[in-house]
Amino acid sequence: MQQKQFECFYEEYSDAIFKYILMLVGNKETAEDFTQETFYRAYKQFETFKEQASIQTWLRKIARNLVYDHYRRKRIIQFIPFLSQHEQQDTNLLPSEIVEKGEAIVAVYRALSKLKLEYKEVIILRKIEGLSIKETGNLLGWTEVKVKNATARAMQALKKELEEGGELHGEGFRSIIK
Template sequence: MAFIFEQQYDLHSDRIYQYIYFLVGHAELAEDLTQETFIKAIQSQHTFRNDASTLTWLMKIARNLTYDYYRRKRIISFLPFTAKYDTKEESFTPEKWLEQNEESKRLYEALQKVKMDYREAIVLRKIEGLTIKETAKILGWNESKVKNCTERGMKALRQLLGGGDEDE
């Protein structure tokens, strides 16, 4: 199956952007890395074996590009920024925007403080809604590492957000 750029971009670019944004916390950088992800996908489409979904393959490319960027720049800390919002929603009011903005800002700031392994597991499992198997494939981990990192990351996130460390 050939990689049809426009179709795949329309289907997956928002999710790829959001994933990268959660990792880097900077809108312009996330946009650049999203574009690079699709360029890399076009260049390496012959390597796609259809043993995973196109989204999983693109997420893996996005993750690798993000890591390569940080390796090149030797950046250790990440800066939290606020989220983009879809203002097309009819019931979207300025008050709701402010409330979401504050909640999202707290979440981004807390996410930036957890270990990278935990952050990746949380973003893919809890925010992107991927399965354990899909997450393991993207990260190159076994399924139990995905489960452990997700649980430990959620516990750390709850503590950072003031929710204590009670078990679910």
Template sequence: MPIKSMYVTYSDSIYQFIYFLVGDDELAKDLTQETFLKAINSNPQFRGESSEKTWLSKIARNLVYDHFRRKRLLKFIPFLHEHEQIDYTYSPEQWLEAKNEQYELYEALGKLPHHYREAIVLRKIEQFSIKESAQILGWNEAKVKNATERGMKKMNELLGGERDA
């Protein structure tokens, strides 16, 4: 698939993935653009061993790490909520309750160690398979499964044990 088609198909998903890791809208936009620029420059390296989305996600993850290494900030920033849209089909009370619950989830996710957060974002939010997540993270499948399970358990603890893991 040409890069332009990949951009149209995957840019929103790649942006969201990066945003969950960095928590900054402008930085996520910049890194999303860098991801596709890097893909253009390395397109001959795509061998079809994984899906295009998996390949792009791995590039994105590496760019996030490179950014934080350059800044000597290999930690992850708590989530911001500027990108979220209001769903006007809710009553004000329902909307407020949903926003509070989202905030609690984002806050708990933001408190997790980065390896747990990455596993949860890929598996539970981005819906990658264990195999695809392992390819993106450069881990074996057992490590992805363990990090996801332990991360969900830790999130559950942070949320006061109120939600199912």
């Protein structure tokens, strides 16, 4: 592969890969390091890319493996909310609606942090990142049926966490949990 072509891949996908990693590790510096490591490994292993999935899915899989290795080494599972996707606020909302929506997002991420890693991951990929069932299945190595079932179970678990925390109320929460 030409270096120029790989630079184009980096420019196109590095932000998305960084955000994905940041959502899983919750630390900006670690996410930056893992993003660089993801692209380094991709560059070294590009000949193994079989184009059965998109380049972005392949890069996410490399990133996911790095994160899992990190957790195995550290023997920790943690999650720190990543809110930058939601920081752009709709100017048509009233100030009270903006506050309620912001509180709802924080509550959802707090509840999400209490879920097992498999549930966090499927919610992040499907509901936050917006990947399709097929893309999520490719990335996680799951069948489409397993993705659908895990998403449904994860959303139920998230809803239960929100209810138990007394945080599932108001229109802001219903608009976030669909």
